[in-house]
Amino acid sequence: MSAVDTGSVPTSANQMIPRKDMAVIWVLLTAAFVAILNETTMNMAIPHLITDLEITPLAAQWVTSAFMLTMAVIIPTTGFLLRRFTTRQMFIGALTLFSAGTLIAALAVGFPMLLGARIVQASGTAIMMPLLMTTLMNLVPAASRGRMMGRVSIVMSLAPAIGPTLSGFLLDHFSWRSIFVVVLPIALVALFIGWRWLTNVGETTQAPIDILSVVLSAFGFGGLVFGLSQVGGLGSGVSWAPMAISLAVGVIGLGLFLRRQVVLQREDDALLDLRIFQSRDFSLSMAQMFLLSLAFFGAITVIPLFLQDGLEIAPTDAGLVMLPGALAMGLLGPVIGRIYDARGTRILLIPGSILAAGMLWFYTTLSVGTSVWVVAVAQTLLSIGLALSFTPLFTASLASLSPKFYSYGSAVIGTVQQVAGAAGIAVMMAIFTAVAGAAGGTEVPAAVAAGSRVAFTIAAVIATVTIVGAFLIRKPEDDGAEVPAHGGH
Numbered sequence: 001m002s003a004v005d006t007g008s009v010p011t012s013a014n015q016m017i018p019r020k021d022m023a024v025i026w027v028l029l030t031a032a033f034v035a036i037l038n039e040t041t042m043n044m045a046i047p048h049l050i051t052d053l054e055i056t057p058l059a060a061q062w063v064t065s066a067f068m069l070t071m072a073v074i075i076p077t078t079g080f081l082l083r084r085f086t087t088r089q090m091f092i093g094a095l096t097l098f099s100a101g102t103l104i105a106a107l108a109v110g111f112p113m114l115l116g117a118r119i120v121q122a123s124g125t126a127i128m129m130p131l132l133m134t135t136l137m138n139l140v141p142a143a144s145r146g147r148m149m150g151r152v153s154i155v156m157s158l159a160p161a162i163g164p165t166l167s168g169f170l171l172d173h174f175s176w177r178s179i180f181v182v183v184l185p186i187a188l189v190a191l192f193i194g195w196r197w198l199t200n201v202g203e204t205t206q207a208p209i210d211i212l213s214v215v216l217s218a219f220g221f222g223g224l225v226f227g228l229s230q231v232g233g234l235g236s237g238v239s240w241a242p243m244a245i246s247l248a249v250g251v252i253g254l255g256l257f258l259r260r261q262v263v264l265q266r267e268d269d270a271l272l273d274l275r276i277f278q279s280r281d282f283s284l285s286m287a288q289m290f291l292l293s294l295a296f297f298g299a300i301t302v303i304p305l306f307l308q309d310g311l312e313i314a315p316t317d318a319g320l321v322m323l324p325g326a327l328a329m330g331l332l333g334p335v336i337g338r339i340y341d342a343r344g345t346r347i348l349l350i351p352g353s354i355l356a357a358g359m360l361w362f363y364t365t366l367s368v369g370t371s372v373w374v375v376a377v378a379q380t381l382l383s384i385g386l387a388l389s390f391t392p393l394f395t396a397s398l399a400s401l402s403p404k405f406y407s408y409g410s411a412v413i414g415t416v417q418q419v420a421g422a423a424g425i426a427v428m429m430a431i432f433t434a435v436a437g438a439a440g441g442t443e444v445p446a447a448v449a450a451g452s453r454v455a456f457t458i459a460a461v462i463a464t465v466t467i468v469g470a471f472l473i474r475k476p477e478d479d480g481a482e483v484p485a486h487g488g489h
Contacts, residue, residue: 020199021139024087025148027198028132031095031190033155035125038102038183039067040163042118045176052176053111063118065229070122072225072418073218078130079411080209080271086200090131095191098124102187106180129156130410137398137406138201143341149395150337153387157330164319210264213271216257223250224419231426273408276401281476285397286412288349288469290420292356292389295459295466298424299360302432302455303379310368310448311375321376325383332384336391340475345392349470352388355381357467360460364453368445389466393473400476428455 017025042063049060082090101121108114132152140148170178227246257272264270277283300322307318339348359382366375398409436442436451 017140024198025136025139027194028135029151029155032128032132033159034183034186034190035098035128036155036159037163038121039125040160041167041179045167045171045179048171048176055111059111062115066115067118067122069222069226070119071126072221074123074126075414075418076217076221076272076411077214078127079408082131082134082407083205087135088198088200090127091194091198094124094127095187095194099184099187099191102180102184106177106184130414133398133410134407135201138403142399145395145399146340147334147337149391150333153333153391154330157326160326210269210271213257213260216253216260217271219249219253220257221415223253225422228422228426231430272411273405276405276408276412279400281400281473282397282409284469284473285393286416288466288473289393290416291462291466293417293420294424295360295463296386297421298428299456299459301425302428302452306366306448306452309442310445310452311372312445313372321372322379324376325379328380329383329387332387333391336387340392340395344475345396345473348388348392349473352385353466353470355385356389357460357463359385360456360463363456364460366449366452368449396473396475428459431455431458
């Protein structure tokens, strides 16, 4: 593990990070990019799957729902897995699963085979981001973490921006299998490079995995995400009973899971060590991230619907409206990271939260007469506000923990984003569907605009709360002073 910086600000991050450590980070960044790129390509393919595999739209939706559910179940376990197994073992395991799932999907002859392949893919994808963030925190000196987290934000922003465009091109010229055919060789190259040159980072523990915790985690987080995913469809014929049962199972399972972790962490055997929440900055950062993700994921689900059904523009054009914002988020990541390293959190979080909330409030004024260019500018400004928020939140939250807890912190970040994203999409879609339906249906542009405005109002109210949180979160000390109780080295 690299030595912790004494507090001096480096003139170049690469000068303070050994070449072999930078190689590890780049391999992980590449693998994470491929995994997230794949995650964002399938939505465009759903109409093609319905026709080619002769399945219903509800069944086709499981291609993405099963992926999301698998992620929600596995990510909470990665905190333990990253301490139990070496960096090489986790990387090779994750990329092997991802590559195998991609190959099976490319060869799929029916829907069950494709669905199984997506679950295998998701099992590998769920490990990649926690592995990347944990490894980065272990290798990068405290004074350079912001700019390195900025590179992570490039991966998290550019991959979703490129994914739909890439899949659209492939679907226009080839079959849906071509998506997996293109991704597979990239994954295999990353797997080979990692197998050949990746070195282990940090120390491992020999604690046995608690099977009951895994089961409770699956019921808890899986039940919540699945139940939330059903909320948006209530207005279109989906029964409330499966949703209510799933949410109840999720709440009970999560409660039992948390109780068991409190017991197990006394002996350092927890699947997800909750002592990380004894850090004030980590807890505040997670609350802020939950609210931002809730508003953000809900809003970006409604915006394309408004563009296509409210302003009546083509899907390709709607994607182009969203593209500048996604590119801005990614390209600004390193710049924002440098500012974080030099000036801390508030100079970024305060204007970022104000800008994000302000743009969502502006969205509440959209109508069928709004110019597409106005929406494109507003979406870009919203994305900039979110970029100003997410990079410092990622960095400050993990930097507030001791190295022993980095893996657990990374797992919680991923879990918070999954659950908040599912909740945001569920709430916004339910509101959008109900209001649009009451105003005449989604085939009426004015009704779509009305439903969008109410959904954006909810997102704006949620985002406004984050302005308060922006004043409370600070940059932790470089020596990791904010360490959970009983969580020392």
